[in-house]
Amino acid sequence: MEPTQVEGEETTIDICTLPNWSALYLEATQNGAMSSEKIFDSSPFPISHELNKKISLWCGDISAVNAHVIVHPTNETLSDANEISIRIFNRAGPGLQKELLSIKSCRTGDCVLTDGFGLPSRYVIHTVGPRWNTKYESAAETALHSCYRKALEIVRERRFPSVAFPLVHSCKKGFPVDRGAHIAIRTVRRFLERYGDSIEMCILVMESCEEHRIYEVILPLYFPRSQKEELQASYLLPKDIGDAMGEPFIQDRCIRIQDNPQHF
Template sequence: MEPQALGVYIPVVSPNQLCRWGEAANTNSVTKYRDTVKNSITSPFPYNQSINSKVILWDGDISLLQVDAVVNPTNESMTESNPVSDRIYQRAGNSLTDEMKRDIKECRTGEVKVTQGHSLSARYIIHTVGPKYNIKYQTASENTLHTCYRNVLQKSKELGIRSVAISVIHSVKRNYPPDEGAHIALRTVRRFLERHGSSLDTVIFVVDKVDLGIYEVLLPLYFPRSKEEENVARYQLPKDVGGPDGEPVMPDRQIRIIDNPQHTLQTDEECVDLSPHLEVSLGEHATFSQMQGDLDRQRLLGERSLSDPIADLMLKEIQHQERYEKLLRRARTEDLTEVSGIGCLYQSGVDRLGRPVVVFVGKWFPFTKINLDKALLYLIYLLDPIVKGDYVIAYFHTLTSNSNYPSFSWLREVYNILPYKYKKNLKAFYIIHPTFWTKMMTWWFTTFMAPAIKQKVHSLPGIEYLYSVMAPDQLEIPMFITEYDMTVNGLRYFQPGGATT
């Protein structure tokens, strides 16, 4: 315990109390792959126990850490209100606000500013401003985010800091996809520790409950805890693993040099290489956005060439819509009681913003026994009137077994059949009681099959974490889920109506 002003005591957390990443090895959870294809390929992030011993993953209050420096993500005017900043300012006291107004005042995106820790247990506070994310300027956003993390580490080295707590700089508030930001954060820290590891003893990744699942899945890719994890990571790392400092290297997104140098009047849009890889990596949402942008451009320029690729996209979109309309007509006319009677999919009230909540109970979905055609029709029948506006999905993975897991091929077929409004109006997809395997497969599916919804997926360890977004009396779930939740999460379980036991 450490005294604060007016004799009030607050808890202080020392890094020595926290588990180092190298000590958290769980080789039983590592999937064994037959290493035949990449046997001769060297891992870009080899197993290194010395580096792992410097890294900590913690989902706590950054303002309580007894470290040399903590990182405060803020905006350019240094006035942003977010959970991390609010805790830091509250615990640091008014003297921090005074120093900011007197000496700092502003910080440009990608830069860092340093203040004293004041009433915090940390000596310094390193303030930085993360970028706003826009798919059109994705490369710029990624480079700027890398610069934020790199500058934080470099400033720590300059100040002689031995321990630093890094909060999540890539804010969802700025539309930055959490997982993509985590990749940049992890590989930037990894590369820095490889080159300047002697300057730092401890790097703590401080995350909230939502980001915890992402970091638990991605940390083994950049900081493998064994040779087995190192081998598995080679199959799961993204194509872009960064440059020498972890900076983004994406040649497939660069402007393509034209073959005929005489065509100097071509626009940037005409020179962009619209390769199939772009469609796969950015997903249906980006493809649709690209199509819409090009359609607007055609209208402005009066272009009507039927041989243009955009015309093909329009035709495919029309065919896709017609297919969905046929399925919707079937869903409204066929007898779907054998699926609806299972009770694994239903609407359950609304969240705190008035958006419908769709509940899916994984344990009750008999994938190996159910008629999958009728399952798809019932999904469309239930969701079509809901997805016309914003909505959220709560998927309960509680006690789900292998017989309940849908195949990737079926999930991909369903995802591709559902029209754009399903992805656009889905505001959050909560996975409650996920397992390590669930997190791994969710990351895989949203990375390679459904990137349009990737930033909307959140893994939650318990029911209580839903209550910040929806009232308890709006959530109707089977009794076995609440019983399991109380078993694993103890007496802090929130009872409907707001009471706790």
Template structure:
């Protein structure tokens, strides 16, 4: 009730039934034709968890009307998208929301940003930008959509939120197939609740009537409500269920590209971001190079907006790890000018004679403006004159090789078992 006694339009999530409370009968009937004799000793990778199911709510309704800690708004990069979800949120939040969004200066695809809820019942709004879907770029779209859900949940965790109301982030105008997107949404939420969900008490999926049918169909796969439903759902899980965090897994991601988040910011002696590429982790013969190119752009997009340097470990690479010059030329031609302008140095660690010759030909005859940025580093002590050792996560085999070839260096950092 509002102060004047009129019924409130907002919906308290504590009044909504949890996923545990929905009848299982219809779901079980839909799977019985596929599994006639369930084997209850065969466990799903998403096992029955009553405690997690109690946190899940499927609700057909307008996310803007939910009374919870935060609701999710799906928008575009400038946070001005006019879709049904956004327009409803703007309508109920009031004019102050638009003023607040201008201060955010946009939001990249896959990111999540926070504002107040203003006139909403929800205290906060988490804004995110889903990917535009094209079948050719499916890998990049999967990664971005996963990032949307993961970053929303991470923001909720960091702000100690007790409840989050999700709209369906993959808006119709962005073209993401609903069923494919729902798999990513559900498994990402499930994995997050398993690992990081201590403080989150409720996660609401606010859906339309069309979306409700898909969510009801797929929820038992990731949130089975009994051991029997878990067993019946197991054959219906897709082949790709992601990694331990729910993130899509493809061979292209075996290419290790990492931005070191060490103290203070993962930077070299000039304050520039350090990016590490491990050559031995590039499975050239196994991956789709077109997808690898898209993955590189996806990972590097937020890094290349400012000055950065690359540390490339050529250590113990084989013929199966070498990127050919045609691919490198295409990469150089395709990336935005900011990648080239802001790249200040490439430290080529443990080069061989052959790799030096190949690099010289490539930077002399194939691309321009790159030759002067290449610095050959024969041993790690040379590298440390430009980048402090604590700023890089060293694969153990790199340290072992350098110690064997050049002698031990007392200030090597301890390295995780990568």
């Protein structure tokens, strides 16, 4: 895949040139070891070639991607200076920061939408990922799910045909990359199962080779491309695969509801 570039302009990645998840399948590479314990009798995420064609995994600069909307992980004051933010602001120009100043803030787990200004993408969804704290793992996981789900809800409501996500869960905030990947990918899968007709393409953009490798390992568990990958998923998926929308179960809340079913 070659980026498109006009002399004097910055590189733009045309999403039409990115291979979909189905096209990346190579039988010879699928040699993942399976544990002796089968977690599920059959995978809760069966093969769907239709959904696989909507997913693309790519390593590079999200600010160069010409998806209809890109997702920007930031902080609650919308002023984070992480590497992704710097590239997005530099390419978008001063208009983006000016619009964010008028919005002022965004809660952890929420999203706000702005114009893309000078970016190849027409719009930007800004979201605030959670900090990881071992004492509050469930809260962090639920907040991360909320980031992805609310971003996807905006995509659906605004009828955007394509969206590009970087890692919303940041190592800077201590969130384990692999654990966050399960939540991110599972949320995307569950959303596409329900509302896939409204989204043509979802690009998962990795910043590093390490992130890319982690996603290459975890993606087949939720988006299997063969019977072999589907079988492996029944051994390798985590026991907690969340609810119908992929939201992690919070055990304490489940107990409270069971004790008092009128309390929601």
